[in-house]
Amino acid sequence: MTIMETDIPELSEPNSFGLQNGRPAAVRSRRNLEPCWAESDVMDLVCSQVLAVTHDVKTFVFTTPDRRPFDFEAGQFITIRVEIDGELMTRCYTIASPPTRPDRLAITVKRVPDGVVSNWLHDNLEPGNWISMHAPAGAFVLPEEDAPKYLFLSAGSGITPVLSMTRTLYDLGSEADILFVHSARTPADIIYRGELEAMARLMPNLRVAEICEGDAPTERWMGLQGRISKPVLEILAPDLEERETYICGPAGYMAAAKSLLEELGYDMDKYHEESFDFGAPEVPAPTAAPPMEQDAEEEAAAGFSIEFARSGKMITCGPDETILEAAIAAGMRPMSACGQGMCGTCKVSMLSGEVDMKHNGGIRPKEVANQKVLICCSKPLGDIQLDC
Known part of the structure; x- marks a missing residue:
């Protein structure tokens, strides 16, 4: 969903980040500033x-x-x-x-x-x-045209992307039917609980359901207890098939929720997930090749030369490893974060050569046209030179 300046209501400056005194204020873009x-x-x-x-x-x-x-x-x-x-x-x-x-x-x-x-x-x-x-990156975003119904599923700090979506739909006065189901350990762990419940009171088309595993030291939980389950989804969303689903949370939660949706016969074309299980990319361990393939393997093992022009370093990168993997294996520590071609942290300019780059939205088409590459998801097709 692209927000145009004309979409943003002209309201007063908000006093704080969260809700205060009803509907939060939305601030118009400054026309004269990039x-x-x-x-x-x-x-x-x-x-x-x-x-x-x-x-x-x-x-x-x-x-x-x-x-x-x-x-x-x-x-x-x-x-x-x-x-x-x-x-x-x-x-x-x-x-x-x-x-x-x-x-x-x-x-x-x-x-x-x-x-x-x-x-x-x-x-x-x-x-x-x-x-x-x-700069912001990622393809876990709302559709260009507002869906008639949404199901937001989140757990723990995975609430943040769907919270941003809910705040956006709230600010714009969306008429979409929104069901927000959040899971937490205890009521004390529900992030922005007060704001979510306040938005639900002020926005008739927003329902918020909170599921806790147990009580907090200072509060006995009287709401839904346990974990997300098939019966809970069937009760909360009898119209599940009509909803566009966005989910974010720990890997175990997401795997369980996805499995539940599949069991319920949900159309997974309407399923969107985000995971921030980002870590340092692993360097694949070498495996032995069959004797008849050794000659070809040895020839390919020579790989391609990767020159880092500014530092003057030169490494060898095999045809089946990314430039980042080869750099780490060679003892270098280039800038990187997600390791999945999403965040753009490892973006560099390529001075010469070609790569096979399979990214996940962390680089824009005009940057690719200008010979920028993400080294975490780029495999060399020959010798290359990088401007770093």
């Missing part, structure tokens, strides 16, 4: 607000130094770059704010045990601090 990231894929943004959402979740709100508007689609994510103990680290986070409020961009981050970046953000990032951020 949107953020129009000139560069990486921008330095200033943290303008830090909000404690639950006992282990915070929202970080960012603005541009020159107050440029943000341009993205609900459901997309950004990649941040932070230096921790002298090491540059990258992480992908879904944008929690809606594009209907283009004066700000927010990410909602759960503190993960032993999570280096999430703990650093919780403990160190304060209003006034600066952070580097890559």
Whole structure:
């Protein structure tokens, strides 16, 4: 769903990120300013607000130094770059704010045990601090034309992309029938519980169902208890087949929910999922070739030469491995995050050569035309030279 300036209601400036005193305000784009990231894929943004959402979740709100508007689609994510103990680290986070409020961009981050970046953000990032951020990316977005009915399924911090979608539909006064089903450990772990329930009170076509595994220390849970299940889906969504489904959460939750939908005979063409199980790409272990194939294997094993023009380094990349895998195997540490061709963090200019690039939306057509490549999903077709 592309948000046009004429779609955004002209309301007063909101007092905070969440709902206050009824319907949240949506801010019009500034006509005379180019949107953020129009000139560069990486921008330095200033943290303008830090909000404690639950006992282990915070929202970080960012603005541009020159107050440029943000341009993205609900459901997309950004990649941040932070230096921790002298090491540059990258992480992908879904944008929690809606594009209907283009004066700000927010990410909602759960503190993960032993999570280096999430703990650093919780403990160190304060209003006034600066952070580097890559342009929004991702294809987990609403359809161009509003669907008549939606089913949003989320668990834990996977709520953020569908929360952005819900905020967007709310701001625009969408008439779509929205069923939002969120799963959490306890009621104290429901992210933006108050806002979701307030939106449901103010938006007759929005239903919010929360499922908790148990009670919180200070609250006995009186709602749906346990986990997402076939009977629960059948009760909540008897019209399931009519709904466009968007789902995000931990891998186990998503696998279980997808299996339930398939068991119910749901049309999976209307199924959309997002997962942020991003990690360092694994370098495939070598396997022995049959004797009759060894000559061909040995010839191919020589691979292609990859020259990193700026650093002066040269490595060899096999025909069946990505440039990123080869670089890591050679002891290099190029910038990367998702490893799936989604976030754009590993984007570089190719000075010569050809690659087979199978990306997932992390690079734009005009960038491909200008010889940009994502090294995490590019395999060389010959010797190449990179501008890095």
